[in-house]
Amino acid sequence: MSRTALRICPLCEATCGLTLTIEGTRVTHARGDRDDVFSRGFICPKGASFGAVDSDPDRLRTPLVRRDGELREATWQEAFDAVAAGIRPVVERHGPNSVGVVLGNPNVHTMAGALYPAVLLAGLGTRSVFTASTVDQMPKHVSSGLLFGDANAIPVPDLDRTGHLLLIGANPLESNGSLCTAPDFPGKLKALKARGGTLVVIDPRRTRTAKLADRHIAVRPGTDALLLxxxxxxxxxxGLTEPAPHVQGAGELAEALRELTPEAVAGACDVEAGVIRALARDLAAAPAAAVYGRIGSCTVPHGTLASWLVDVLNILTGNLDRPGGALFPQAATDKTPRPAGPGRGFALGRWHSRVSRHPEAKGELPLSALAEEIDTATEEGAPVRALIAVAANPVLSAPDGDRLDRALDSLDFMVSVDPYLNETSRHADVVLP
Ligand code: SF4
Structure with a gap:
């Protein structure tokens, strides 16, 4: 006897509504929930795959514990006992920072991921925390922290109401967007064009999104900040600025930018000065416009500066936090309301990675530094000797995965929280599916 369950897809931040068909304890089919007020029936191929994932014979059903060099099936109690027996001696011998934690992307799309890693980190007391966010979006967090005082205050384009959308380093026709919860982002871009709006794409590549655009600017890679x-x-x-009255520092910014004219940067950006002027004028002339930068504007030299300039353009044109512009989203639930007033602000670099001295941001260190934190000894503390990877496959997804692949073999102990044996979890002593 089958039943239907309504759920939210946990695979990305679009949070599409799912209608699942369940037979016994098995998901046999997934389709978009047409009554979901947000996604209105849209799902992508990943969301439609839940039936296949549930019945996938390769998916782990029980924990694995390494015995005599082999990963073997174990009970949950045996697995938890093995974790305690493996982590505790490392902490006692080398201190809490010798236990590294890698938090992968799914942690930010599930309630469990939102709730429990903080408890784990507090219990361990480690500062050796490496995240997927540092691979693709940390520049945006840092610029928002410095600009708005909150690293998670990231304005998102008002896709349903804007009349002019400028995308830089974003290809939502392939990715469905990110840092911007929007089921059916591609459909929203087509709707923008259908209602007479303008889509402009700045991207070195002629992506699918660039092909849809009214205007595509093929900027030279790495010069996004100069162009913006x-x-x-x-x-x-x-004289095209109209910032809100409370905006501070516009005069200093104008002075700082005085020599960065379109003519001065055209050669470096490989974009004609007249085109840059037209981009600025069109943005200012639109009744409601939004600039949206994504991974391509983060994972470049000066990515934090480019991320900041995206919001500077929204602010200078009066489009920050107004309908059709770039909005601060409101969560369905939030922290306890506080009276308005200055907060503690955004701190950066409260500690650094041991080997290359990378500053922490949001308490996170670059995932690209994990391999050297394991395989390189310094006089400043012990290397990472044990690792807990939660929903993360950094051997595949982090830079220089080959070095990390070798480094993981040198650990004293490793735990993977993952439903699959993959390039990373195959190194673990305990796998918790
Ligand atoms: S876009 Fe796809 S992966 Fe993302 S929430 Fe929707 S169905 Fe899930």
């Missing part, structure tokens, strides 16, 4: 700075310079030079 020159657009802001045009806004000042031509």
């Amino acid at each position: 700075a020159a657009m802001a310079q045009v806004l000042f030079e031509e």
Whole structure:
């Protein structure tokens, strides 16, 4: 006898509504929930795959514990006992920072991921925390922290109401967008065009999204910040700014940008000065416009500066937090309301990675530094000797995965929380599915 269950897809931040068919304890089919007020029936191929995932014979059903060099099936109690027996001696011998934790992308898309890693980190007391966010979006967090005082205050484009959308380093026709909860992002771009709006894409590649755009600017890779700075310079030079009254520092910014004219940056960006001026003028002239930068504007030299300039353009054109512009989203639930007033602000670099001295941001260290934190000895504390990877496959997803692959073999102990044996979890002593 089958039944239907309504759920939210936990695989990405679009949070599409799912209608699941369940037979006994098995998901046999998944489709979009047409009554979901947010996604209205949309799902992508990943969301439609839950039936296949549930019945996948390769998916782990029980924990694995390494015995005599082999990963063997175990009970949950045996697995938890093995974790305690493996982690405790490392902490006692080398201190809490010798236990590294890797938090993968799924942690930010599930309630469990939102609730329990903080408890784990507090219990361990380690600062050796490496995250997927540091691979693709940390520059945006840092720029938001410095600009708005909150690293998670990331404005998102008001896709349903904007009349002019400028995307830089984003290809939502492939990715469905990120840092912007929007089921059916591609459909929303087509709707923008259907209602007479303008889509502009800045991207070195002629991506699928660029092909859909009214205008595609093929900027030279790594010069996003220069291009955006020159657009802001045009806004000042031509008197096109209309920042909100509470905006501070516009005068200093105008002075700082004075020499970054379109003519000065055109050669570096490989974009004609006239095109840069037109980008700025069109943005300012639109009744409601939004600039949205994503991974391509983060994973470049000066990515934090480019991420900041995205919001500078939204602020200077009066489009920050107004309908059709770039909005601060409101969560369905939030912390206890507090009276308005200055917060503690955003701190950066409260500690550093041991080997290359990377600053922490949001309490996180770059995932790209994990391999050297394991395989390189310094006089400043012990290397990472044990690792807990939660929903993470950094051997596949982090830079220089080959070095990390070798480094994981040298650990004293490793735990993977993962439903599959993959490039990373195969190194673990305990796998918790
Ligand atoms: S876009 Fe796909 S993966 Fe993301 S929430 Fe929707 S169905 Fe799930």
